[in-house]
Amino acid sequence: MGLFGEVERDIDAIRLPQWGRVIETTTVVPFEVVGPEGQAVEAIHGYLRDFTARGRRPGSVRSYAYDLLRWWRWLGVIEVEWDKATSAEVRDFVLWLQRVPKERRVPRTTSAALVGTINPITRKQYPDDQYKVRTVRHSNAVLRSFYEYWIERGLGPLVNPVPLDRAAGRRPNSHHNPLEKFRHEGRLRYNPPIPKRRPRAIPDQRWDELFAALQSDRDRAMVSLAISNAIRAGELLGIRGADVDWGDQLVRVRRKGSGAEQWLPASAEALVWLRLYVDHIGNVGASEPLWWTLRRRRPAGAALERQPLNYDALRAVFRRVNASLGTNWSMHDLRHTCALRMLRDQNLSLRDIQTVLGHLHLSTTQTYLEEEPEEVIRRVHQHLTDRQRADSRPPVPAQGYKVTDLAVLFGEDSR
Structure with a gap:
């Protein structure tokens, strides 16, 4: 038990069960989350039905269904009902996603030795088994949208368990200084920052x-x-x-x-x-x-x-x-x-x-x-080569002097 009676979970010890699955259907909702008995999860079904009615593509419905299935498995492990979840459960869920490797249905074979390494030819990293930052952020966005839907209908928790990262009651940029750039306010509190990656071309x-x-x-x-x-x-x-x-x-x-x-x-x-x-x-x-x-x-x-x-x-x-x-x-x-x-x-x-x-x-x-590092290195190498060639050329005599006379006076190799 943590401070003020808050439950402090052993994040590293939690493993999600293979509860339920996502199935493709021929109904108005193209993908459903069903439990072990094959029955659709009612709360998820209601949300996905509304999500589909907003014109979302089947691929998006499928993606949201898998995120909600993972959340339902998490709630089952920590024994919390979906409509009783708080920001503490979301916080621990994000911590779990950031630390625990993904469970694979089929174990790696030839790729096991390459996990997380850098390819010497492409200089790209091989995928590892950790949840990526974008996966965590997408999961948070799905959960906030899910709870917003049920809160609007008067069901679910009283407060959205996926909070925004700003003081309560404040408008975004309410005290903005016109001499400074606008700050990104209103982002989800438990969204990890996206690492900056530079696009690279195939040589x-x-x-x-x-x-x-x-x-x-x-x-x-x-x-x-x-x-x-x-x-x-x-x-x-x-x-x-x-x-x-x-x-x-x-x-x-x-x-x-x-x-x-x-x-x-x-x-x-x-x-x-x-x-x-x-x-x-x-x-x-x-x-x-x-x-x-x-x-x-x-x-x-x-x-x-x-x-x-x-x-x-x-x-x-x-x-x-x-x-x-x-x-x-x-x-x-x-x-x-x-x-x-x-x-x-x-x-x-x-x-x-x-x-x-x-x-x-x-x-x-x-x-x-943004410039590619390889292209910058190539141009700098060319610059150094051009400088070396310029230094190797003999200096040009001033006007009025002959190269042959200077060679006799100072020798052929003198500069």
């Missing part, structure tokens, strides 16, 4: 190696398209047959988050590989997915069937390439590479790049303005 030589390691026209078409217009993985997989404008060299995507449709330019090389791929699999219907793969369905030994390419299959493409090259490139590296290549083109403005990347705010695009 041209490494890009050539990656492209050469691809094994099919489909894979070459996908990465060529991604490197030409910085398309995201989810947007790439959502392309349909009618979303390709061959004449104007455009592809139509549904933007992440908003779902807004946008036409993006595609390079001629990407469309060449795309044509080779389409000729191989046959015509794709206007409403059919553009990307397909062959998979063997259950039972074992069944014939191969053509199925739409999903995110796991796309990751497998990079997993095969990385295994052959000893790298750890990802689909998002292609987006960074495309953005930095466009930034170096003086014919493109920052507003053009923001439009292609689909950034809502220009400040997000400005993160690409």
